[in-house]
Amino acid sequence: MISAHDLLPPEIAESETDSYVEGMAEFEEAAQELELEPWMVDRLKNSEREVTVNLAPAGVGEHSSVTGYRVLHNSVRGPGLGPLYIASDISLNRVRAAAMKATWQCALFDLPFGGSAGALVCGPEGLSEAELRWVVQAYMEKLGGMVGRFSDVVVPEARGNCRIATWMMDACARHAALPDFAAVTGKPAAVWGLSTHAGAVTAAVALLDEIVGGRGGDLKHQTVVVQGFGHLGAAIAKLLHSSGARVVGLADVSGAFYREDGVDVPGVESYFQRNQILYGYPEADAVCNADLLEAPADILVLTAAENQITRTNAEHVRAGIVLEIAQNAVSAKGSEVLNERGVLVVPELVANGGAVVAAFLEWTQGFRFSRFSETEIQQTLKMRMAGCWRELGQFSGGDRDIRAKALRLAVSRVAETMRALA
Numbered sequence: 495m496i497s498a499h500d501l502l503p504p505e506i507a508e509s510e511t512d513s514y515v516e517g518m519a520e521f522e523e524a525a526q527e528l529e530l531e532p533w534m535v536d537r538l539k540n541s542e543r544e545v546t547v548n549l550a551p552a553g554v555g556e557h558s559s560v561t562g563y564r565v566l567h568n569s570v571r572g573p574g575l576g577p578l579y580i581a582s583d584i585s586l587n588r589v590r591a592a593a594m595k596a597t598w599q600c601a602l603f604d605l606p607f608g609g610s611a612g613a614l615v616c617g618p619e620g621l622s623e624a625e626l627r628w629v630v631q632a633y634m635e636k637l638g639g640m641v642g643r644f645s646d647v648v649v650p651e652a653r654g655n656c657r658i659a660t661w662m663m664d665a666c667a668r669h670a671a672l673p674d675f676a677a678v679t680g681k682p683a684a685v686w687g688l689s690t691h692a693g694a695v696t697a698a699v700a701l702l703d704e705i706v707g708g709r710g711g712d713l714k715h716q717t718v719v720v721q722g723f724g725h726l727g728a729a730i731a732k733l734l735h736s737s738g739a740r741v742v743g744l745a746d747v748s749g750a751f752y753r754e755d756g757v758d759v760p761g762v763e764s765y766f767q768r769n770q771i772l773y774g775y776p777e778a779d780a781v782c783n784a785d786l787l788e789a790p791a792d793i794l795v796l797t798a799a800e801n802q803i804t805r806t807n808a809e810h811v812r813a814g815i816v817l818e819i820a821q822n823a824v825s826a827k828g829s830e831v832l833n834e835r836g837v838l839v840v841p842e843l844v845a846n847g848g849a850v851v852a853a854f855l856e857w858t859q860g861f862r863f864s865r866f867s868e869t870e871i872q873q874t875l876k877m878r879m880a881g882c883w884r885e886l887g888q889f890s891g892g893d894r895d896i897r898a899k900a901l902r903l904a905v906s907r908v909a910e911t912m913r914a915l916a
Contacts, residue, residue, distance in 0.1 A: 528905060541566060562637075565610060574610030575609065575649065614633055631665040679857060693848045696875050701883060703737070721783065735759035744772060752789050795817045796817065801823070833895050
């Protein structure tokens with residue numbers, strides 16, 4: 495997993511606070527502004543269920559044991575929906591923060607889900623395919639009946655997630671003695687997954703188009719820097735390029751480059767496929783990652799790692815729009831500085847909403863056994879992203895802090911459901 499320190503110097507990529515503590519503080523501020531009832535605040539501050547499992551994989555990689563977590567934050571609006579991380583550096587607090595964020599994100603996009611999250615604390619790169627499959631399926635079996643279409647829906651967040659999703663679904667089927675095609679999303683089309691897994695990419699670009707258009711501009715006339723050239727970052731850069739935007743800067747863990755008149759993204763992609771890194775690309779000027787974040791551009795897209803923009807470097811960012819795709823890529827303090835400077839920060843809660851919308855479509859498809867066409871998927875993603883952005887514009891509170899406004903809208907929707915059921 496790429497860390498912030500792989501991309502930025504320690505003096506910039508500082509960890510300003512624990513993600514769970516930060517998320518809780520933001521929720522409490524939103525709850526105070528919304529004047530939520532004390533019983534409701536107490537319920538939403540605490541997870542409904544937290545499970546820790548210990549797996550003994552006897553000879554699997556270098557691990558004598560693997561710890562797994564699954565947290566269900568809230569299910570008042572529907573079954574839990576949330577990621578499963580597989581990483582060696584993840585903590586229970588990070589899982590709690592992710593589960594809470596999933597509750598807000600599903601509510602923000604008005605989906606019939608609550609929020610959940612889980613983790614397997616091990617490095618997948620150190621495991622063979624057979625070992626990784628054993629760990630994933632043992633984790634699912636330990637969770638027993640807690641995972642299911644109407645209880646908790648899992649979204650794998652790891653490289654090769656289609657394959658991992660299939661393993662997880664198979665483990666669920668063995669436990670329940672019948673397949674549950676809606677218990678896990680991110681599956682291949684052969685087992686009722688979506689025909690396309692580019693939901694987050696399509697949604698992010700559609701959101702940018704909506705934002706730029708709302709400002710009287712055109713995406714074709716925008717200059718863009720994309721930090722991160724993994725699967726998601728490369729796909730976003732490619733779609734922006736094909737949409738007519740001028741991509742002037744790209745970066746990965748090996749380094750970064752910038753070219754004022756734009757780079758040929760398909761050419762960069764070919765270079766990357768041959769070399770597996772961006773370093774050395776000959777058709778642009780090499781720069782360091784820290785400088786790329788401060789390079790001239792209309793839009794800065796962050797897809798790499800957390801804490802890339804903090805209070806240390808936020809005052810030097812020259813982009814007018816910052817799109818946060820990677821979780822916590824902009825720290826709370828960094829966001830404050832950018833807002834004060836008039837930079838539009840589109841938080842990950844909004845920018846990465848295509849992932850939960852796509853999960854909703856796959857969940858629906860999995861128990862209806864009726865496939866969505868690729869056109870229907872694309873149209874739904876674009877409609878949901880545009881609709882969310884317009885609702886944020888109409889939501890009470892004229893401040894420029896989209897992060898705070900999006901959270902207030904999401905919390906208000908969860909609160910409305912809780913009151914209706916009280």
